[in-house]
Amino acid sequence: MPIVSLVNLKGGVGKSTTAVHLATYLAREARTLLIDTDRQGSAASWAVWRQEAVPSEPGATVVRLYDREVVAQGKALAAGYDWTFLDTRGSDSPSTRAALVLSDLALVPLRDSEYDAAAIDDLLQVLEEARMINPNLRVLAYLAQVDKRARFPKDHIAFLRERNITALDTYLSFRRSYVRSSDGHIVDELGDPTAAAEMAQLLAEVRAAVMRPAQAA
Secondary structure (H helix, E strand, O other): OOEEEEOOOOOOOOHHHHHHHHHHHHHOOOOEEEEEOOOOOHHHHHHHHHHHHOOOOOOOEEEEOOOHHHHHHHHHHHOOOOEEEEEOOOOOOHHHHHHHHHOOEEEEEEOOOHHHHHHHHHHHHHHHHHHHHOOOOEEEEEEOOEOOOOOOOHHHHHHHHHOOOEEOOOOOEOOHHHHHHHHOOOHHHHOOHHHHHHHHHHHHHHHHHHHOOHHHO
């Protein structure tokens, strides 16, 4: 029963987009819970719009929990599902820290920008403090909004490795369909096979990560 948090202390990096896609894919085959811990409610709103857009499609169960509720209620709720995803706020908040305490895996989307790089050290501090309570927490990062027309950001991958952060092989490119999917659809339904393949590859890597022994992650 893996519990995965989408985490970054910056907004606008694609946490909600990834959370709703992975949860939707897995809901087709397994009992899947999506916990929205951000008071802006992006993931929860998306789920409502999806019911309207694709009412026949099976979806994840979506709940909204904040601050102390995340651990107090989230653990019991997650026990009834095969997979749980938590969409977190783009800042250092009690809800974000609670999500990390609850999770087996922190999945960190990062853009290739100086702003994102500068925020990494703050995130590492939050992760370190979360591991004092949850020592088995694993951390994996992936690049998001990558411009395929530009040079691939190898320097950013090296930057992560210097800080002992494992970067997944999969990256999400900068594509209009990710923005369009905010209306309740997934990229598979928007005629973008490239984005669909990227999300499928990301899910495959997340699956493999949670199946490996902790020392191998």
